[in-house]
Amino acid sequence: MITIDADKLKEVEKRLSQYPKQAPVVLSRALNRTATNVKSNASKKAREIYRIKAQDVNKSFKINRASRNNLGASVVSTGGSIGLEKFKTNAREPSAKKPRSFKAAVKKQGSLRTILRGFVANISGVKVFQRTSKKRLPIQRLFGPPVPQMVDNPEVRQFINQQAVETFEKRLDHEIKRVMEGN
Structure with missing residues (x-):
């Protein structure tokens, strides 16, 4: 300062x-x-x-x-918080077939971490979501740090x-x- x-x-x-x-x-x-x-x-x-x-x-x-x-x-x-899609993920586009495990990383050190029930969807642009239960809905959007x-x-x-x-x-x-x- x-x-x-x-x-x-x-x-x-x-x-x-x-x-x-x-x-x-x-x-x-x-x-x-x-x-x-x-x-x-x-x-x-x-x-x-x-x-x-x-x-x-x-x-x-x-x-x-x-x-x-x-x-x-x-x-x-x-x-505010930045959508997880702005960071490194192993999936950039939504897929019609059953997705493989979804992984993402916010920091450069370390490797990609698996996000249980995570997926990418195109809802007003490509975004990362996670299912909150084993059912199809509800879902929540995932964010990284601001x-x-x-x-x-x-x-x-x-x-x-x-x-x-x-x-x-x-x-x-x-x-x-x-x-x-x-x-």
Whole structure:
């Protein structure tokens, strides 16, 4: 987590000795680049652990950008559970014949696990279901974890925080150099 307080602002103003009024602009640019980087790193690290596509992870993120008047940027992941069909399964299409055992995996480590009475059906798109009894009905749809839960994984969170701090420091130096050189 990166915090911009009065001390950080004064430090940047001091480094920008000739252009102290540019400090909020420099900080907001560095924060915005860091926020974009956090989103891509979160997606990348979550996909290293979970068997999910980038687009399914990325569409859950919203970036609130910083400005010179509001030195605060945030990256928020929202959304509910994701259908199990978005993860790895051994059946992608519904089958007319009696299905073999249905298997699925959410995490990359480990193998596919058997889901008792699981099957794939095309109901407004292909989805994964499970019978709740030995009878034909009722059935329930199966879900994997939501993206916010994937991103909140301790391994992912630690990686994101580490990368955010490094990126912010690099971008801050770059933006200060840019202003000092007159670009």
